[in-house]
Amino acid sequence: MYRFALGRLLQAIPVLLVVITVTFFLVHSAPGGPFSADKAVPPEVIKALEEQYNLNQPVWQQYIGYLGDVLRGDFGPSFKYSGRTVNELIGAGLPITAELALYAMLVALGVGITAGVGAAMRPNTLQDYLPMTGAMIGICMPSFLLGPLLVLIFGIHLDWLPVSGWGDIPGDKILPSITLGTGYAAYIARLSRGGMLEVLSQDYIRTARAKGLSERLIIVKHALRGGLIPVVAFLGPAFAGLLAGSFVVETIFQIPGMGRFYVQAAFNRDYTLILGMTIFLSTLIIVFNLLSDMLAIWLNPKLRHELEGAKS
Amino acid sequence: MAILEVSGLKVYFHTRNGVVKAVDDVSFSVDSGETLAIVGESGSGKSVTCYSLLDLLPKPPAKIEGGTALFNGHDLLTCSAAEMRQHRCNDIAVIFQDPMTSLNPFLTIGEQLIEPLIYHPNKDQVTSRAEAKEKAVALLDEVGIIDPEVRFDCYPHEFSGGMRQRVMIAMALITEPKLLICDEPTTALDVTIQAQILELIKKLQETRNVAVIFISHDLGVVAGIADKVMVMCDGTIRETGDTDNIFYKTKDEYTKKLLAAIPEGAKTLPNRCNTDEALVEVTNLKTYFRNQAAAAKDDESQFVKAVNDVSLTISRGEILGLVGESGSGKSTLGRSILQLAPTTAGSVSFNKQVLTGMTPKKLVPWRQKMQMIFQDPYASLNPRMTVFETLSEPLLYHGLATQKTIAAQVKTLMDDVGLAQAQLRKYPHEFSGGQRQRIAIGRAIATKPEFIIADEPVSALDVTIQAQILDLILNLVERHNLTMMFISHDLSVVRYISDRVIIMNRGVIIEQGDTEALWAHPKQQYTQDLLSAIPLADPVSERNRIASR
Helix, strand or coil, rough: HHHHHHHHHHHHHHHHHHHHHHHHHHHHHCCCCCCCCEEEECHCCCCCCCHHCCCCCCCCHHHHHHHHHHHCCCCCCCCCCCCEEEHHHHHHHHHHHHHHHHHHHHHHHHHHHHHHHHHHCCCCCCCHHHHHHHHHHHHHCCCCHHHHHHHHHHHHHHHCCCCCEEEECCCCHCCCCCHHHHHHHHHHHHHHHHHHHHHHHHHHHHHHHEEECHHHHHHHHHHHHHHHHHHHHHHHHHHHHHCCCCCHHHHCCCCCHHHHHHHHHHCCCCCCHHHHHHHHHHHHHHHHHHHHHHHHHHHHHHHHHHHHHHHH | CCCCEEEEEEEEEEEEEEEEEEEEEEEECCCCCEEEEEEECCCCCCHHHHHHHHHCCCCEEEEEEEEEEEEEECCCCCHHHHHHHHHHHHHHHEEECCCCCCCCCCHHHHHHHHHHHHCCCCCHCCCCCCHHHHHHHHHHHHHCCCCCCHHHCCHHHHHHHHHHHHHHHHCCCCCCCEEEECCCCCCCCHHHHHHHHHHHHHHHHHHHHCCCEEECCCHHHCCCCCCCEEEEEEEEEEEEEEEHHHCCCCHHCCCHHHHHCCCCCCCCCCCCCCCCCEEEEEEEEEEEEEECCCCCCCHHHHHHEEEEEEEEEEEECCCCEEEECCCCCCHHHHHHHCCCCCCEEEEEEEEEEEEECCCCHHHHHHHHHEEEEEECCCCCCCCCCHHHHHHHHHHHHHHCCCCCCHHHHHHHHHHHHHCCCCCCCCHHHCCCHHHHHHHHHHHCCCCCCCCEEEECCCCCCCHHHHHHHHHHHHHHHHCCEEEEEEEHHHHHHHHHHHHEEEECCCCCEEEEEEEHHHCCCCHHHHHHHHHHHHCEEEEEHHHHHHHCC
């Protein structure tokens, strides 16, 4: 298992290098720069700024210098948020976004698995059609529509929950988590329904029935583990997607997470912030994919043994 | 009094294409300590009959339309879900056909064994984990699992097929059932393992005095163990009676057909091989696979030696039978000869031309001369190609036909393999297993090859269909002057079709010789064991054989 993880992490190095290189040259080749603004700025000011941030050097020199910084874990200073480094900005936004993503994931797992497993237990009945129709709607509904809709219903019309903020008023974390989690809940519902249907048609489920086990035990003990493997494999990409895709929800609910930095950095040509965010998120995606793959392997005794055999 | 009395059982499947009467008015009874064999081909309703007793059929589409099944006076067909759980836990157990898929791969076998005891629906019958384990280990020992204490914590994939079936048997017996349903328990197993499992079931039945319903498609298997036989076809009973009566005083036409279809005795056609000219020569062939689960890299165990230093020759015009149990390397040898598997060392030559080491491009003209018929006609035909496309593809690819002549050539092929020309535009799923195998054979002979390797071409087929396909193959060999290597695990089939036989085990040739000579005087212990394990469709000699083992 360790060897497997180590191998996968080593594979990640060239991937990250490609990501850094492509992003670096893309942002530098985009027209405009961090200091070109609507207002005319005296050329000597721009020159001084460019000197300060090493932008007057040839691009390849900047690239080498940047790689060296990244190796040391330093993403450099932000060009737009003066006086703050990219590391600081990510450090400030990440805990909030991570918390939001975690709650959204819990919503997605709880709702998705319940709906999917319930549907798979009675396929082609109302218990199947209702949640699956809901899931279809959930997948189709963009969060910039669902968010305001929830705000209208639960925040303004019913006046049950706060409509914005994060950690200021009790309950203000509920609506954003639901908004962000719904799309993933829908997807997980479909995955777990498919996985469970597959497993429930297996011969060993028939064996379990023939042994006289209760239907509940058959589902929980015999079917869930195999049936949820597709969901487990989806967890990694989903969690990374939640972190990277929180921008819309953070904007709707005025949450000071890191999603907004990503978008603003692109508008502002804030080279270091764009690069820093991209590298950070790519690393997260790689790590979470690895974690969910390892979990999926660990859940399957056969694969687990093969890997353990390869290790010793 | 009979422990189980089924009368007028009707199970229908309500499908989109109408109602299928899977079981139609079936009645039978079993006493304690008695073995009833239900024999029939696929689709005869034999498994559905038994699954309906334990409510194991998917509903819908299945629906029980009528009848009663009295187990000690209680009707199994109308009882509540709670009562059914009681019957499943205490009274009736099932051994399923395929031990590979019938055990949960995610749970240890120990856990699966003790489940019915520790989660028993009756409070006073719930056993503690430790007690259940003790019982399970004792049972594993009894069914022949070595080192049961340790194996208790292993997962199913760590067991071979035969061992898994032993675990299945232990699992069925752990609740001390009064009726044991065995659904083709040995069909997925090798012949020597089959003999062991049959003996085990027989022994356990005698010590426990349980009633057994033994479902099988193979009359040979049931001859030695059944007290009564019930022959089913298309959901109805064709004949029921004492085993001896069914075999020796057969009344029903269908039963006679089943008995006649069992391949028996020697090849009736003469050996067509009259030269010493070798068509295929294999010298010191080795095919190794890398073992993913192997330990250190430099270790010997990193290779699975599927074919380990095999040399053989096949003369022009002969039918060579290649026999071996699963994992013996027989299929790999076949594929290696045709250059369909990467060989590690050694050489294969065809018509004096060395094939090993040739580039794929250079092999193309030779591929036309060597063809293969695969085991599973359900998997080896492309489901998205019509029969016409499947049959015309090799002809056009090798330039043996033009767009003008192709239609006529394919129609000739259809005639050759006994398929109606009107079915040319159909897709594989519209055909039965036997018809599909005819298509696969047609594809193989399309390019007018000199040499064909048939890899278990009949093992997925029912016995009556098997007989037809074997005759078709013999007929085609005769007409097209073919040389053939016939791979099979079924010794009777190989004897029926081959001039010469090679016995393989663990990647090496154990013994070879002319078929009848080898059958009469097997020299190696392995061959003797193999031959003595073949079930005979003759109750008296079969009983004697079991008694003498």
